[in-house]
Amino acid sequence: MNLKHIKKKLVSLLKIISTVLITGAIGLELWNIYALINNMKVPSSLDPIFWIERFALTVHFVEGVIAAFYAPSKQKLPVRYGTYTFVVGTIGLLELFAKDDD
Secondary structure (H helix, E strand, C coil): CCHHHHHHHHHHHHHHHHHHHHHHHHHHHHHHHHHHHCCCCCCHHHHHHHHHHHHHHHHHHHHHHHHHHHHHHHCCCHHHHHHHHHHHCHHHHHHHHCCCCC
């Protein structure tokens, strides 16, 4: 196994992990909003987790906006690539700004 193959596998694994975690963060935030609307109590022990997931969602949102802004210069669809970058995170930006070595 060469280094390029290992890098490709690692990037794929990170994309999967990021997708699962950002989906979980969205679900957690939706649960929190549901609990607030219905006057349900959310355990205060989860507050640090809520702050971490809100930070992650904010960072991913900013990355998605940056990707959508720069996507047309790389001949990519802005909304599609912005959404992709929101889900996978920094890896999407790295792919967008990577030199075409293929």
